[in-house]
Amino acid sequence: MRRVAQRIARANTTLLFTNTRSQTEIWFQALSAVRPGWEGQLAVHHGSLDLDERREVEARLREGTVRCVVCTSSLDLGVDFSPVDQVIQVGSPKGVARLLQRAGRSGHQPGKLSKILCVPTNALELVEFAAARDAIEARQIEARIPLRKPLDVLVQHLLTLAIGQPDRPDDLRCEVETTHAFRGLTDEEWDWALGFITSGGKALQAYPNYRKAELVDGLLTVRDKRHIQLHRMSIGTITSDLAVTVRYAKGRTLGTVEEGFVSKMNPGTQFIFAGRRLELISFRNHTALVRNATRNSKGRVAIWGGSRMSLSNELALAVARRLHQAVEETPETERVAPILALQRAWSSLPSRQELLVEHTRTEEGEHLFVFPMAGRLVHEGLGALAAYRFSRESDATIQVSMNDYGFALHSGQALLLDEDALRSALAPDDLLDDLLACLNTVELARRRFREVARVAGLVVQNFPGRRRTTRDLHASSSLLYDVFRNYDPGNLLLAQAEREILEQQLEWTRLKATMEDLAARPFRLVETRRLSPFAFPLWADRLQAVTAGKDYATRLESMLKDLENAALRGI
Amino acid sequence: MTLQVHDHLLTLLPEKALILDSTLILADTHFGKSASFRARGIPVPEGDTAQDTGRILVLLDRHRPERLVIAGDFLHAPEGKSPAVLESLAHFFSRLECETHLVLGNHDHRAGPLPRDWPVTVHESLALGALTIVHDPAEAPGDEFSICGHLHPVARIKDGVNTGFRTPCFWLREMSLILPSFGTFTGGAIAHPADGERIFAPLHDRVVEIPRELMPI
Numbered sequence: 001m002r003r004v005a006q007r008i009a010r011a012n013t014t015l016l017f018t019n020t021r022s023q024t025e026i027w028f029q030a031l032s033a034v035r036p037g038w039e040g041q042l043a044v045h046h047g048s049l050d051l052d053e054r055r056e057v058e059a060r061l062r063e064g065t066v067r068c069v070v071c072t073s074s075l076d077l078g079v080d081f082s083p084v085d086q087v088i089q090v091g092s093p094k095g096v097a098r099l100l101q102r103a104g105r106s107g108h109q110p111g112k113l114s115k116i117l118c119v120p121t122n123a124l125e126l127v128e129f130a131a132a133r134d135a136i137e138a139r140q141i142e143a144r145i146p147l148r149k150p151l152d153v154l155v156q157h158l159l160t161l162a163i164g165q166p167d168r169p170d171d172l173r174c175e176v177e178t179t180h181a182f183r184g185l186t187d188e189e190w191d192w193a194l195g196f197i198t199s200g201g202k203a204l205q206a207y208p209n210y211r212k213a214e215l216v217d218g219l220l221t222v223r224d225k226r227h228i229q230l231h232r233m234s235i236g237t238i239t240s241d242l243a244v245t246v247r248y249a250k251g252r253t254l255g256t257v258e259e260g261f262v263s264k265m266n267p268g269t270q271f272i273f274a275g276r277r278l279e280l281i282s283f284r285n286h287t288a289l290v291r292n293a294t295r296n297s298k299g300r301v302a303i304w305g306g307s308r309m310s311l312s313n314e315l316a317l318a319v320a321r322r323l324h325q326a327v328e329e330t331p332e333t334e335r336v337a338p339i340l341a342l343q344r345a346w347s348s349l350p351s352r353q354e355l356l357v358e359h360t361r362t363e364e365g366e367h368l369f370v371f372p373m374a375g376r377l378v379h380e381g382l383g384a385l386a387a388y389r390f391s392r393e394s395d396a397t398i399q400v401s402m403n404d405y406g407f408a409l410h411s412g413q414a415l416l417l418d419e420d421a422l423r424s425a426l427a428p429d430d431l432l433d434d435l436l437a438c439l440n441t442v443e444l445a446r447r448r449f450r451e452v453a454r455v456a457g458l459v460v461q462n463f464p465g466r467r468r469t470t471r472d473l474h475a476s477s478s479l480l481y482d483v484f485r486n487y488d489p490g491n492l493l494l495a496q497a498e499r500e501i502l503e504q505q506l507e508w509t510r511l512k513a514t515m516e517d518l519a520a521r522p523f524r525l526v527e528t529r530r531l532s533p534f535a536f537p538l539w540a541d542r543l544q545a546v547t548a549g550k551d552y553a554t555r556l557e558s559m560l561k562d563l564e565n566a567a568l569r570g571i
Numbered sequence: 572m573t574l575q576v577h578d579h580l581l582t583l584l585p586e587k588a589l590i591l592d593s594t595l596i597l598a599d600t601h602f603g604k605s606a607s608f609r610a611r612g613i614p615v616p617e618g619d620t621a622q623d624t625g626r627i628l629v630l631l632d633r634h635r636p637e638r639l640v641i642a643g644d645f646l647h648a649p650e651g652k653s654p655a656v657l658e659s660l661a662h663f664f665s666r667l668e669c670e671t672h673l674v675l676g677n678h679d680h681r682a683g684p685l686p687r688d689w690p691v692t693v694h695e696s697l698a699l700g701a702l703t704i705v706h707d708p709a710e711a712p713g714d715e716f717s718i719c720g721h722l723h724p725v726a727r728i729k730d731g732v733n734t735g736f737r738t739p740c741f742w743l744r745e746m747s748l749i750l751p752s753f754g755t756f757t758g759g760a761i762a763h764p765a766d767g768e769r770i771f772a773p774l775h776d777r778v779v780e781i782p783r784e785l786m787p788i
Contacts, residue, residue: 196614206616208655210609227612458613472648472681473611475604476758480615483605483756487618552736553775559730559785 004088004119005034011086013061014068017102018090019309021046021072025301027090028070028275041067044275047074048302049255053274070275076101087116092128094404095312096135097142123339124405126332128311131318133330140314147181151496152455154182154193158220159213159457160235162197163228166219169194192492194220196456206488234457245287246273254290257302262288273302310376311404313510319405320352320373343533347526350405350534354522358535359417366415367542369535370422371406374514381435381511383407386425388438390415401541408538417525428515435506444505449497450477456493572771572778574743576716577701583741585773586626587751590634591718594699595669597627598642598706598720599752601678602660603651610650619756620656624663626753631669639669640697642720642750643676643706649683657686664689672697676706676721708747716746723752725759726770728785737761740781741771 008014008031016031018024028044043057043066054074060066064083069075076098087106093099103116118129135141154176161172173190176182198214200207213222222228244262246254254274262283265271269280270293278290311319322333323340333340343349350356350371358369372382379402387398387409399410409415453459458480460473475483484491502508531539574581582590588597600623608615631639646652664671671691673679685691696705696712703717711717724742729735739751742762752759764770770781 200609200614200616206618207609207614208617209606209653210612210614212612212614224612230612458615460613472607472650473613474758475608475615475756479756479758483615483619486622486755488616491616552738555736556728556738556772556774556779559728560779560782562730563782563784 001030001034004090005031007086007088007117008068009035013064013066013083014086014088015075015084015102015105016068016070016088016090017075017093018070018072019092019094021048022301023090024070024072025272025275029272029301031068031070032275038067042275043069045069045071045075047072048257049274050253053254073098075105087114088119089116090119091121092125092311092404093118093132094309094315095142096132096140096314096318097144097312099132100136100141123336126336127322128315128319130330130332131322132315134322135314135318138318140318142312142314149182149185149189149496150455151189151193151492152452154185155196155456155493156235158193159197159222159231162213162220163222163231166216166221168218169215169220172220189492196493230460231457234454234460236455244283246278246290247287249281249289249291257288259286261302271302310378310507313375316373316375316404317352320350323349324351339533346530347528347532347534348524352517352521354524355518356406356524356526357417357422358526358528358532359415360528360531360535360539362531362539365410365412367531367535367539368409368415368417368422369406369532369538370408370426371534372514372518373405374510375507376402376404377505377507378511378514379403379405379407381506382426382514383409384438385431385434386422388434389425390421393421399542401538403537403541405534406538408535408542410539410542417527419523419525422523422525423519426515426518428512428519431512431515435511444501445494445497446478446481448501448505449481449494452493452497452500453477453480572780574748576748579700579702581748583771583778584630585776585778586630587739587753587773588630589718589741589748589750590636591699591702593636594638594640595630595634595636596640596642596704596718596750597630597753598750599644599676599723599754599757600627600641601644601647601752601754601757603653603656603682604647604754604756605651606653606656607648607651610653615756617655619754620659622755623753624659626755628663628666631667637669638672639667640672640674640699640704642674642704642718644678644720644752645673645676646682646685647678648681652682661686661689664691674704674706708744708749711747713746716748718748718750720750720752722749722762723757723759724749724762724770725751726772726781726786727761728772728781729787730785738772741778743769743771 004016008016016027018027024044024046028042031042032038043060045054045057057066057069061069061084084106087103089099089102093102099116103114106116107114120126120129157176158172161167173185177185197212200210212227213220215221216223222231244257244259246257248254254276257273262280265280265283267280267282271278271280277293279293281289281291283289340349347358348356350373352373356371360367360369370382370386372379383400383402387400390409391398397411398415401408401410454477459475459477481494484494528535572583574583579591584590588595602620602623605615605617605619627639667690672694673685673691674694674697685693696703701716703712703715705711705717705719707721708717708719711719722742724740725737726740727735727737737759739759740762741751742749742764745767762770764786770786771778772781
């Protein structure tokens with residue numbers, strides 16, 4: 001902390017990148033605490049801040065009147081801040097391209113060198129930094145995968161066009177198909193989208209009396225003023241649910257936090273947001289009124305949900321190489337050498353040539369640690385799959401935890417170090433069926449559908465002052481999901497949600513490739529007496545571990561039974 | 572699951588309804604909700620009307636009550652009274668063999684009067700023995716036990732280990748029992764039971780009480 005502050009003191013203007021919005025708030029507070037003299041010279045920038053707040057910070061950056069901006073990827077892209085002469089990355093950048101992008105914010109002029117200073121938050125991140133440098137030198141940088149056929153966006157866009165200027169559907173299609181995302185749109189998909197905004201969908205009887213847009217003299221038109229108004233209110237593709245606006249009682253809006261964060265607080269509670277220490281005055285109508293806190297007590301830092309980023313495939317590969325010293329020592333790897341030596345002595349270093357599996361027995365039971373080195377998201381899928389297949393054989397309850405290096409299975413009963421059993425648990429056969437069965441994909445797709453439904457205009461947001469007119473139109477996206485599944489199962493928006501879940505959430509393509517690769521790798525099975533340095537974080541994460549998805553009645557039944565058993569033991 | 576209130580026996584059904592003596596009571600069907608969405612330009616498929624009238628008919632067939640009481644919000648909104656919805660509800664009423672009562676809810680008031688030829692008796696509140704049926708618990712008489720709807724109570728269940736979930740529930744308060752919403756296309760609001768209040772939820776083919784430990788605040 002102190003050394004980061006020293007580096008900031010030496011530069012004119014610094015961008016300090018963190019990986020989450022909460023971390024920006026924490027770092028901002030910490031920097032303010034160690035350097036009270038910098039008051040007014042520090043700023044925060046992240047996606048939940050009000051646009052005006054962000055613009056002000058960006059303007060100050062351009063003028064060079066701010067010493068350091070603590071930010072997330074909200075400042076990764078686009079804006080050119082020539083006075084920035086130092087960029088600091090806190091924690092793993094998780095990807096090579098992201099690190100390059102962030103570094104590029106400094107010396108942002110032709111012929112100037114971009115530099116980035118990396119600050120690790122744990123020892124293994126040192127290896128990730130070194131590996132990122134290897135990958136940059138070898139030009140192994142992630143490709144960006146563009147979106148394919150987001151039909152929710154198409155539906156919204158067509159309505160916007162029809163409201164703006166009525167046009168012939170064929171002309172609209174020609175224009176839409178010039179984009180990469182909608183290249184190769186099939187007749188079926190086009191007709192569906194057109195049908196969805198005019199008559200409802202394929203089965204006409206499923207949408208009686210519905211008409212939003214219509215063809216007038218061959219032109220797609222929206223005539224009903226109320227439809228136009230409703231559409232204008234919900235335009236946009238960035239969805240955030242249950243956002244609560246944070247505003248000063250005097251009127252200035254600071255940004256948004258999640259409802260779950262505010263609803264747990266009482267008036268008078270202090271919290272940290274937008275780099276300020278605030279006190280809650282009142283919370284109603286999705287607005288939290290605040291004032292600057294006068295007392296200096298410890299406040300809670302605003303938190304936002306969001307999944308943890310996964311290490312990219314390129315960086316994971318580079319880390320695996322780096323662990324095996326395929327390249328020469330660097331200052332970073334020298335520092336972690338003692339930890340790596342311990343790992344080598346007790347077990348072995350994970351690699352991508354073989355599959356390292358450790359088995360450890362603790363007081364709680366048996367643990368299997370598997371290290372495919374393929375990134376968090378892939379391990380999530382692999383872990384769930386292995387747990388599902390193991391528990392299908394026995395009645396054991398198995399918990400799964402995962403990180404970027406591997407995953408772990410925890411169980412009270414026998415989890416043996418048996419290569420045949422492991423190989424069949426990780427075999428790519430029946431992958432899709434098993435994955436759908438074990439991951440409660442319905443639940444995942446339901447969550448994904450929230451965004452799809454919002455973009456497609458199915459969910460009507462509440463607006464201050466408009467509550468009465470739209471109150472009858474309230475339905476949660478999860479309710480809508482059920483209604484569509486029951487009464488219009490062929491709806492392409494459902495298919496989109498499911499496809500996006502497989503591809504984005506589970507990284508289906510990468511998961512499949514990893515499993516095929518694992519099937520060909522030799523396994524290295526190691527019995528360890530104590531948790532190895534690589535196993536320890538997975539063991540520590542087991543408390544937040546997720547159990548395999550089951551239906552609601554089964555879950556309730558087992559919760560009731562656990563409670564009963566606990567009560568019996570108490571007697 | 573049965574509860575004794577005064578001299579009455581209340582049987583909570585996992586189908587989100589209850590039997591009181593020989594009366595079947597359910598609340599918040601919100602018929603015509605998807606139709607009112609469509610009328611306002613939001614494409615939501617039809618299907619809930621047929622599904623929910625079917626569910627009521629199954630219950631009537633199984634329990635053979637003398638009386639059916641809807642504890643409010645039978646209809647959702649004026650826009651929802653589309654010809655198709657009214658026609659399928661008329662068909663539903665033609666098949667009923669018991670007397671039918673509707674205790675009006677806030678949505679019924681907005682939706683306007685029912686067609687005259689429907690065999691439904693309409694009430695602001697309805698006394699059944701020592702109990703009163705009224706839609707909104709805020710309008711219940713304080714000194715009599717009431718059966719209400721309106722709140723669409725949902726229990727948030729979590730044990731601190733496994734992932735939590737939500738389920739529609741019955742909510743027993745000191746002087747009232749709140750029914751879960753019956754309609755397929757209706758949402759819910761999380762119930763926050765006070766000390767001494769009890770929550771019951773469907774589990775397979777029965778209704779069980781949810782222990783306080785599984786509903787942390």
